[in-house]
Amino acid sequence: xxxxxxxxxxxxxxxxxxxxxxxxxxxxxxxxxxxxxxxxxxxxxxxxxxxxxxxxxxxxxxxxxxxxxxxxxxxxxxxxxxxxxxxxxxxxxxxxxxxxxxxxxxxxxxxxx
Amino acid sequence: xxxxxxxxxxxxxxxxxxxxxxxxxxxxxxxxxxxxxxxxxxxxxxxxxxxxxxxxxxxxxxxxxxxxxxxxxxxxxxxxxxxxxxxxxxxxxxxxxxxxxxxxxxxxxxxxxxxxxxxxxx
Numbered sequence: 001x002x003x004x005x006x007x008x009x010x011x012x013x014x015x016x017x018x019x020x021x022x023x024x025x026x027x028x029x030x031x032x033x034x035x036x037x038x039x040x041x042x043x044x045x046x047x048x049x050x051x052x053x054x055x056x057x058x059x060x061x062x063x064x065x066x067x068x069x070x071x072x073x074x075x076x077x078x079x080x081x082x083x084x085x086x087x088x089x090x091x092x093x094x095x096x097x098x099x100x101x102x103x104x105x106x107x108x109x110x111x112x113x
Numbered sequence: 114x115x116x117x118x119x120x121x122x123x124x125x126x127x128x129x130x131x132x133x134x135x136x137x138x139x140x141x142x143x144x145x146x147x148x149x150x151x152x153x154x155x156x157x158x159x160x161x162x163x164x165x166x167x168x169x170x171x172x173x174x175x176x177x178x179x180x181x182x183x184x185x186x187x188x189x190x191x192x193x194x195x196x197x198x199x200x201x202x203x204x205x206x207x208x209x210x211x212x213x214x215x216x217x218x219x220x221x222x223x224x225x226x227x228x229x230x231x232x233x234x235x
């Protein structure tokens with residue numbers, strides 16, 4: 001039962017995060033392509049805008065949750081030996097955690113300067 | 114006990130239907146983007162460190178190997194987005210009939226390439 005519930009939760013997390021990422025990242029990518037920041041001041045000011053900062057702060061954990069469910073599914077499908085699977089999952093978890101904290105710190109520092 | 118089942122992995126003779134191709138490309142594109150997460154976290158952080166960091170990150174993004182990588186990742190994002198929207202529609206019960214599903218898979222695969230080519234030309 002708990003296994004099924006955990007699978008259902010992952011399924012749901014994947015879809016809810018997907019909707020947010022589809023909307024927010026489409027906006028961010030289109031903005032960066034259509035009006036790329038000319039210099040550091042413009043870039044930091046854009047990131048420091050309240051709605052962009054908030055959007056990014058929400059985006060980072062949701063993106064990592066989405067990436068985690070996805071890579072976990074891939075590893076469970078292709079990496080059968082338990083030790084290798086757990087090792088690979090731990091490696092991804094560590095890289096995701098470090099990347100996420102790094103990015104969050106960058107967002108918060110943009111508002112300070 | 115695991116039942117012994119036949120395994121057929123002759124890749125030259127396996128013909129994947131469009132739905133299967135869209136599916137495996139959804140997976141491949143996802144893995145490519147996952148692997149690029151540390152790079153983008155680094156570039157994002159560097160670009161916000163100050164004018165020097167911004168210049169360094171811009172220079173990295175303008176270099177040819179990275180531009181090639183960005184092209185692959187742009188396709189990944191497009192395919193992952195379009196295929197993901199298709200899956201959400203399928204989850205809602207839309208387009209489940211075989212012919213409709215085949216057609217939408219072909220559209221997804223084609224649209225990602227078409228938008229990429231269009232984006233590069235403009």
